[in-house]
Amino acid sequence: xxxxxxxxxxxxxxxxxxxxxxxxxxxxxxxxxxxxxxxxxxxxxxxxxxxxxxxxxxxxxxxxxxxxxxxxxxxxxxxxxxxxxxxxxxxxxxxxxxxxxxx
Amino acid sequence: xxxxxxxxxxxxxxxxxxxxxxxxxxxxxxxxxxxxxxxxxxxxxxxxxxxxxxxxxxxxxxxxxxxxxxxxxxxxxxxxxxxxxxxxxxxxxxxxxxxxxxxxxxxxxxxxxxxxxxxxxxxxxxxxxxxxxxxxxxxxxxxxxxxxxxxxxxxxxxxxxxxxxxxxxxxxxxxxxxxxxxxxxxxxxxxxxxxxxxxxxxxxxxxxxxxxxxxxxxxxxxxxxxxxxxxxxxxxxxxxxxxxxxxxxxxxxxxxxxxxxxxxx
Numbered sequence: 001x002x003x004x005x006x007x008x009x010x011x012x013x014x015x016x017x018x019x020x021x022x023x024x025x026x027x028x029x030x031x032x033x034x035x036x037x038x039x040x041x042x043x044x045x046x047x048x049x050x051x052x053x054x055x056x057x058x059x060x061x062x063x064x065x066x067x068x069x070x071x072x073x074x075x076x077x078x079x080x081x082x083x084x085x086x087x088x089x090x091x092x093x094x095x096x097x098x099x100x101x102x103x
Numbered sequence: 104x105x106x107x108x109x110x111x112x113x114x115x116x117x118x119x120x121x122x123x124x125x126x127x128x129x130x131x132x133x134x135x136x137x138x139x140x141x142x143x144x145x146x147x148x149x150x151x152x153x154x155x156x157x158x159x160x161x162x163x164x165x166x167x168x169x170x171x172x173x174x175x176x177x178x179x180x181x182x183x184x185x186x187x188x189x190x191x192x193x194x195x196x197x198x199x200x201x202x203x204x205x206x207x208x209x210x211x212x213x214x215x216x217x218x219x220x221x222x223x224x225x226x227x228x229x230x231x232x233x234x235x236x237x238x239x240x241x242x243x244x245x246x247x248x249x250x251x252x253x254x255x256x257x258x259x260x261x262x263x264x265x266x267x268x269x270x271x272x273x274x275x276x277x278x279x280x281x282x283x284x285x286x287x288x289x290x291x292x293x294x295x296x297x298x299x300x301x302x303x304x305x306x307x308x309x310x311x312x313x314x315x316x317x318x319x320x321x322x323x324x325x326x327x328x329x330x331x332x333x334x335x336x337x338x339x340x341x342x343x344x345x346x347x348x349x350x351x352x353x354x355x356x357x358x359x360x361x362x363x364x365x366x367x368x
């Protein structure tokens with residue numbers, strides 16, 4: 001009985017640790033996808049840029065569970081990429097027309 | 104009466120000079136240009152502050168690698184680097200981990216939390232209490248082989264890079280992101296506001312080698328046309344071009360490095 005209990009607990013511990021390992025840096029592929037497109041961003045369509053922005057926001061949220069230093073470094077990195085994409089999208093939009101002065 | 108007036112005049116003058124900041128700032132020596140003293144936690148931990156000379160890393164790594172991928176802030180003391188971060192492989196510890204190689208030798212490790220008398224000798228390579236003569240000698244020997252320049256470090260870094268005096272690393276495995284080759288935007292002419300002052304020929308090519316895109320856009324310069332309007336005063340205050348060109352890159356008194364377009368008329 002005791003042996004079964006120990007085996008069960010070991011199995012639980014293994015499952016838990018494997019989840020931790022597999023959960024570590026799950027955001028990394030998406031992060032690479034977001035920031036790996038920086039050098040092409042200027043020739044991307046607004047739609048493509050919006051997709052990257054949405055992905056980047058997911059990465060930012062996923063980073064919340066990381067330890068402090070990793071979170072700070074990578075959130076700053078992803079923020080830089082997002083800021084650039086947003087700035088390019090903004091630069092594609094025509095200047096808003098200034099309303100005529102009130103009569 | 105005259106004496107009183109003269110004394111009053113001198114007193115007012117001296118007060119005005121003092122109010123404006125008084126003493127003229129000493130121009131740094133070539134070896135000191137780009138030096139940053141980092142002292143967020145060092146002295147609390149009973150160790151001297153870190154004296155970081157940009158020149159020692161500039162010939163090895165791009166600005167982008169350290170200020171984007173590794174995450175060092177562009178403002179001194181803003182990163183809040185802790186020994187524990189370095190030990191866990193963040194910030195300085197990304198390379199200073201006792202494993203990474205540079206020019207076939209191992210890069211010395213960052214300080215451990217506890218260290219022996221022997222290990223302390225490694226700590227003081229960065230945590231410096233006194234003037235570091237060996238670092239000054241290293242600079243002199245390094246600068247000797249580089250194309251000279253009047254200002255800053257006395258090195259024309261742009262020419263040195265172009266002529267292949269060194270090759271900078273822009274990628275660290277496991278840290279940097281693989282990128283497609285950059286389509287570099289065309290160079291631009293920026294109109295000088297002052298009459299008779301040559302316009303600025305801005306080279307995206309030269310800047311993107313060191314900084315990539317995201318180091319400057321949009322934090323320093325918006326991509327949207329007409330959005331980034333700035334003056335020389337603001338640049339001297341450390342904004343826009345002044346974020347790098349007065350701290351690490353060639354300094355602002357070297358006007359002719361940017362204002363290079365022929366004057367019209």
